[in-house]
Amino acid sequence: MKTLGHWLASPWRRSAAAAGAGALPVLAFPAPSLWWCAYVALVPWILLIRTAPTGKRAAYDGWWGGFGFMLAMHHWLLPNLHVFTFVIGALLGALWAPWGWLVRRLLGGLPSPGRIAAALVVLPSGWLAVELVRSWEGLGGPWGVLGASQWQVDPALRLASVGGVWLISFLLVLLNVAVAVLVAVPRARVPALAGLLATAAATSAAWVWSARPGVDERVAVAVVQPGVIQGRDSGDRRFDREEELTRRLAGQGVDLIVWGESSVGFDLGDRPDLARRLAALSRETGADILVNVDARRSDRPGIYKSSILVGPDGLTGDRYDKMRLVPFGEYVPARSLLGWATSVGEAAGEDRRRGSAQVVMNVGNGLHVGPMVCFETAFPDMTRHLTRAGADILIGQSATSTFQQSWAPQQHASLAALRAAETGRPMVHATLTGVSAVYGPSGQRIGPALGVDASTTRVYDIPLAHGTTPYVRFGDWTVLAALLVLAGWCAAEGGRALRLRRPAPEPRVLPARTVHGSPARPGR
Structure with missing residues (x-):
């Protein structure tokens, strides 16, 4: 054997x-x-x-x-x-x-x-x-x-x-x-x-x-998850579903409403009708709405993924363009050499453009939020930077619908617990199709998560924390x-x-001894 x-x-x-x-x-x-x-x-x-x-x-x-x-x-x-x-x-x-x-x-x-x-x-x-x-x-x-x-x-x-x-x-x-x-x-x-x-x-x-983070007050944040919507006109139908779900939040005293990544598939500068509908939703619910636009921009060349804040009067001017892109998913590294990946899989046909700086947004009532887009929530340095810049809540807008029936949605949502614990700041992980989840300033889950089969909205009562963790302070x-x-x-x-390679010292040759004036012979 x-x-x-x-x-x-x-x-x-x-x-x-x-x-x-x-x-x-x-x-x-x-x-x-x-x-x-x-x-x-x-x-x-x-x-x-x-x-x-x-x-x-x-x-x-x-x-x-x-x-x-x-x-x-x-x-x-x-x-x-x-x-x-x-x-x-x-x-x-x-x-x-x-x-x-x-x-x-x-x-x-x-x-x-x-x-x-x-x-x-x-x-x-x-x-x-x-x-x-x-x-x-x-x-x-x-x-x-x-x-x-x-x-x-x-x-x-x-x-x-x-x-x-x-x-x-x-x-x-x-x-x-x-x-x-x-x-x-x-x-x-x-x-x-x-x-x-x-x-x-x-x-x-x-x-x-x-x-331990010191909790001093609480805010109500709503996550809108429209679920899987497919087809040629999926962008319009997704927006309609998000609008319908958001309208249900009227009268619930929500402080902020968060939509997922690519929740708006059109540049709001090119679609003022959509901007007006979002502003109307903000007035109706009494809360600012953080959406995410995945579209070719009208004011500069290229496609961007951008977190955009909309208030009751329309676009507030707060905008964050995604800085760290998913290799092959949003751009192809060294496309001249690796462009063949687009022929064997679903690699990006056109590279997305990058933003240049992180942004902390003021959503009213002195509440400051730090948005990130999808892949970026995996990077501890990004949440640490937002915390040092004054963010009260960390927000990740994500869309893992491509990998809906895999382990990816749950793996991605779990990262928010680490980012919250590292920084001592609560984190909202909002997605299009699940898993959406919210974690408190110690990394503990707040309320139930929204699974991959959910098309709904949920309001989370989130504790705000103050103080600085050792990780934020020392990096x-x-x-x-x-x-x-x-x-x-x-x-x-x-x-x-x-030391091992150093050669051994050569043996020292001593002069011959003499005996009564004559050289000594061996054996004497």
């Missing part, structure tokens, strides 16, 4: 095992939402990598595991991008190749207590470096950051207020490394248990001492600390390598 080692001797079987192990963390994210899986999901992958016969093979194991993780996290893109989904997974998966090499370097063979202690800090730091690189907009942004899997865990949300989602990721990887060491290197239980205790201590300290300090750890480790390893 062949052992597991013999079975893994085949490079292809080993690669398949690495891809399967790398895909396991996706179970912690919505829709499965088995959040506890994140505490051990990396263990099989780590155990596989540490048995790699060479550093090169360990790098391949890291690459294949990263491919499995990225493909599982973005599998809902397959019906739209087809084979290009595998290309994206392979390109992003390569970012984990150095991490795989690092795992074997620190945990391969029979690691010493010193190497294990280093692994508990260096490997989480290396993981964060990977998440930082792939969080660049052009590589898809921070979708599927490991720490985001803990969006419904109160202690983790408290950690987010201290160090952002990055701190959660760091501690999750530390926990997985410690468990892997306990499984594979029983004699190293002391440093592994120390890592587990350090994680528990950090979580407890954040729970006890981190500042991405966790990432900076991780990079410093990596730099320090590299410097130490470089110094060690130089």
Whole structure:
């Protein structure tokens, strides 16, 4: 009977095992939402990598595991991008190749207590470096950051207020490394248990001492979700449905009404009739309406996605143009080279234009809101910037109708919980077709979410908070600390390598001794 080692001797079987192990963390994210899986999901992958016969093979194991993780996290893109989904997974998966090499370097063979202690800090730091690189907009942004899997865990949300989602990721990887060491290197239980205790201590300290947002008043915000509307005239019919739903809010004392992304498919400068209808709705409901226009602008070239505020007198002049666009969905990076993606999937036929700055809007009664559009809610720095600029409520306008029956709508809605916890500001996630959800300043869900089968409106009683979280004050300090750890480790390893390569000193030749004035002969 062949052992597991013999079975893994085949490079292809080993690669398949690495891809399967790398895909396991996706179970912690919505829709499965088995959040506890994140505490051990990396263990099989780590155990596989540490048995790699060479550093090169360990790098391949890291690459294949990263491919499995990225493909599982973005599998809902397959019906739209087809084979290009595998290309994206392979390109992003390569970012984990150095991490795989690092795992074997620190945990391969029979690691010493010193190497294990280093692994508990260096490997989480290396993981964060990977998440930082792939969080660049052009590589898809921070979708599927490991720490985001803990969006419904109160202690983790408290950690987010201290160090952002990055701190959660760091501690999750530390926990997985410690468990892997306990499984594979029983004699190293002391440093592994120390890592587990350090994680528990950090979580407890954040729970006890981190500042809690102070709630001082409440506002009523309504979300309008028209549901799936298809057909050639879907833009007009969607607007009619949104108008109908919004009219039901009259007399309910609403402070703000939020429509989803692409809720208006026409430039309001070209369609003054629609602008007048929106102003009439604002007068009828007694609230400003934040809509989102996805259209070619009349005052400048190109197509923009814009959050526009409408009051009882018409357009207020507050406008935010989306800054960070979805690669391939809203623009094709290096179109001259990758334009062929439009022929194998539903990549953007024409690039959207970008806005230049974030905007905080005043919706009356001293209430300030910070809008973002869809993909942008995945970026912690954007909500942090809006909070520092004075936003009382964070708003994400989204449309995931293309991926209606996939995990994408729930994954997207869950990000708002992290952004709220990080900033200590409530966040509204309003969509066209679900999932729409609202989270309080500690990341807790407020009221029921609107699912993908809902065509309705709902009013949420939202607590406003004051004060500044450590994450808003200090920013991405966790990432900076991780990079410093990596730099320090590299410097130490470089110094060690130089010492090993330094040639031994040549033996010193002593002059021959003399005995009674004559040279001494051997043996005398």
